[in-house]
Amino acid sequence: MKCDFTDSLLQGYFDGELSGRRAAEFERHLQHCDHCASELVDLDWLSGALRLTQLYVPAPASLRRKIDAYVHPKAPTAAPSQPLLWHWLAAAAALLVVAIVLWRVSPELRSDDYQAELAGEIVDAHLRSLQPGHMTGIASNDERVIKGWFDTKVKFALPIRDFAGAGFVLNGGRVDVIEGRSVAVLVYEHNGHPINVFMWATQEPDTSPRTGSRQGFQWVDWRKNKMEFCAVSDAFPADLELLRQLINSSV
């Protein structure tokens, strides 16, 4: 006999996800519904089988060691000698030179590193979005509809514009995860090429655009007015630059 209680309610009860009131209501129902009672027995049996079989696979020691080696890189051990004073002085002078050089170049080095990591993540996210059904969380070309959808999901104001007049058709948006934080993505299409424009709030100062390519995809990244943007596509670099200028003029 099919009962009125939906499958999700039964499951919610089993997983302890119902409120006290809902759970009590379900328990009253359970007293005279054989269908739900037997479903509950099955759920319990399955859960028990999974638990008893000990399918949880903990991390192997080799993985722990590799992570530990990354977190605590071993400093090269110095020869145990008794250096003379001038040895110390020479070492101190050398250190000073190294420190000065590092101080002058490291912001750029670090920034390049960051850029490479970021480009990798963005291109990965772009690839994921090309899977069927993964491009948009909201499929629409209506700026207001997309804005309303994003309002409940991201905490920053987005420049949402359709540039269909210039050949960049707004197809919708979604929320993606880059570097462990949620970012907004606007999805455009230009001559059949999908273009993902990732955007998130930042505290960093404005930058001029940086571009690159990775796995056959072009990306351009820039910051303006406390927002960082990264557009990625297999479209021509010149087209991507055109879209960047259109977006930039609307920020």
Place this chain on the structure above:
Amino acid sequence: MSELEPEDRMRFEQLVLPHIDAAFNLARWLLRGRTDAEDVAQEALLRACRFIRGFHGGDARAWLLQIVRNTCYTWLEKNRPMELSMEFDEEIHLQASATPETLAISGDDRGRLILALETLPPRFREVLVLRELEGCTYKEIAAITSLPIGTVMSSLSRARRQLYSALANSSQKGAVREV
């Protein structure tokens, strides 16, 4: 490779590293093999370490598992794209990972259970693993998978049905119960 700042290292070790088992377990079940799981879990953990500043407090396990999941899917897209296009109702049967571990036990109930779990499509397998093995709440699963709670619940329900019927069909229900 840039040096790790002491503060970042401390946060990573205190907040993220305690969940290394959860990270490996999820990767192992999504990729259906220990060797691939170790590589991908390592990549995900190093990524989490480099981006620890992007973690602004909250549930560190969910934050890490989100990164692990994304890294696994990216890996699957590059290496086994067929698995991801698989739909639940399609009559495609994945070949379970032929590790020495599974081969040695394929004759018993544990093997049958592993096989049944591994032949679920990844989207259903992950919610089941997160719920039944990792003990995540619906809300946590929704955060990790970026799916709405309703979808989490329906995926979980279908995964359970599929797994149940796979096991019941092998008519070993009683035997598994006694393990």
